[in-house]
Amino acid sequence: MRIDKMLANIGFGTRKEVKKLLKTGAVKVDGVTVKDAKQHVDPEQQVIMVHGEEVEYREFIYLMMNKPQGLLSATEDDRQETVLDILEEEDRVFAPFPVGRLDKDTEGLLLITNDGQLAHRLLSPKKHVPKTYFAVIKGEVTEADVVAFREGVTLEDGYETKPGELEIIKSGLTSDIKLTITEGKFHQVKRMFEAVDKKVIYLKRLTMGNLQLDETLELGEYRELTDEELEGLLNYQSE
Ligand code: URA
Numbered sequence: 147m148r149i150d151k152m153l154a155n156i157g158f159g160t161r162k163e164v165k166k167l168l169k170t171g172a173v174k175v176d177g178v179t180v181k182d183a184k185q186h187v188d189p190e191q192q193v194i195m196v197h198g199e200e201v202e203y204r205e206f207i208y209l210m211m212n213k214p215q216g217l218l219s220a221t222e223d224d225r226q227e228t229v230l231d232i233l234e235e236e237d238r239v240f241a242p243f244p245v246g247r248l249d250k251d252t253e254g255l256l257l258i259t260n261d262g263q264l265a266h267r268l269l270s271p272k273k274h275v276p277k278t279y280f281a282v283i284k285g286e287v288t289e290a291d292v293v294a295f296r297e298g299v300t301l302e303d304g305y306e307t308k309p310g311e312l313e314i315i316k317s318g319l320t321s322d323i324k325l326t327i328t329e330g331k332f333h334q335v336k337r338m339f340e341a342v343d344k345k346v347i348y349l350k351r352l353t354m355g356n357l358q359l360d361e362t363l364e365l366g367e368y369r370e371l372t373d374e375e376l377e378g379l380l381n382y383q384s385e
Contacts (some may be wrong), residue, residue, distance in 0.1 A: 149173065149194075150183035152203055157239030158196065172197050207240040208376055209233070209258040210360060211368035213351075219247040219256060229256060232366060245269060245354075246330055254279075254351035255359035257379075258368070264380065268355060274308070274328040275355045275384045279335050282348035287314050287321035291342050295325070299341040305331065307338060320347065328384075355382045 153164045153173070165183045167173065173180050174195045175187050187194060189203035211229060213219070218228045221243045229244050245257040245265045259265060268275050295310040308329050315322040325335055336346045352359050356378045363369065371379065 147187060147189065148183065149175070149180055149185045149187050152187060152189055152194070153196070153201075155205070155240075156201060156203055157236060167196070206261045207237060207242055207259060208261065208264075208371040208379075209237060209242065209368050210357070210363070210371055210375070211256045211258055212359060212361075212363035212365050213248055213253055213256040214365035215251045215253055218250055219244040226250075229258065233258070233368070248351060249333065249336075249349070252349045252351065253365060254349075255354055255357065256351070257354060257357065257371075267382075268379075269330065271329065273384050275382075276326050276328050276353070277330065277351060277355075278324055278326040278353040280350045280352055281323050281325060281335060281339075281346050283321045283323060283339055284319075284345040284347050285321065285343075286317050286319070287312070287323050287344065288317065289314075291344070294342055295338065299338055301331070301337045301341055307331070307334070307341075310338060324352070326353075355379060355384065 150161050150164045150168065153167070154161050158164050158167060161183070168181050168183055171179050171181060176192050194201050194203070213229060216227070217232065218226050220228045221230055222228060230238060230242070240260045242258045242260040243265070245259060246269050248254065248256055257268070267273055292312045292314065295312040298307045298309050300306050308327070311326040313324040315324060325338070327334060331337070335349055339346050357375060360369070
C-alpha cells in the first residue's frame with residue numbers, strides 16, 4: 147500500500163496533507179526517512195514512525211455503542227445529532243457507520259464499523275440475523291400475543307412478519323418483555339405491537355447475532371469490540 151494512503155487512512159490528514167508531512171522528513175519506515183508519497187509499504191511487516199512515534203495501522207474499526215435516546219443512527223444529518231457525532235476524532239477518521247438503524251428514541255446495542263462486508267452480512271434479509279430487544283409496553287401483554295408473534299403478525303401496511311419470539315417478563319398495566327426478531331423492517335418492534343393493539347413506550351436493543359450489549363457501558367458510551375466478540379461476530383453464521 148502507498149505510504150500516503152496508509153497515513154491518510156489512519157487519520158494523518160488528506161493525501162495532500164500527508165504529502166506535505168512526508169516532505170518534512172517526519173516519516174520513517176524501518177528507520178529510513180521516506181519522503182516519496184508513492185513509496186509502497188507493508189504495515190504488517192514494517193515499522194512506520196511519524197515524529198518518532200510508531201503508528202499502528204489497521205483497516206477496520208469495530209465499536210459497540212450503548213446508544214442513548216435522542217441521536218439518529220445515521221452518518222450525518224444537517225439538523226440533528228447523530229451517533230457519529232459523539233465518537234472521538236481518532237475513531238471518526240476511519241469513516242465508520244452504524245450497522246442498521248435504531249430509532250431516535252431507541253437505546254442499546256449499536257455496532258459501528260467501516261467493515262462493509264460484515265455490515266452487509268448482518269443486515270442482509272437473507273441471513274435472518276436475530277436481534278433481541280427489551281421493551282416496556284403500555285398494556286397487558288398476554289400469551290395470546292406470544293402465540294400471535296410466534297405465527298407472525300400483519301403490520302398496518304399488510305406485511306406479514308416472520309415469527310418473533312416473545313418472552314413476557316412482567317405483565318400488568320405496563321408489561322416488560324423481550325422480543326427476538328430476525329428482520330429489520332422500519333419501526334418493526336413498535337409496529338408488531340401496534341398490530342396487537344399495544345404501544346411500545348421504551349425500547350432497547352440487547353443483542354445482534356451473537357453480539358451482546360455490554361451493560362457496563364453507560365448510555366452514550368462506546369468501546370471497541372474485544373478480540374473474542376469480534377471473532378465471534380466475524381465467524382457468526384445465522385440459520
Ligand atoms: N424496532 C423498532 O420499532 N425500533 C427500533 O429502533 C428497532 C426495532
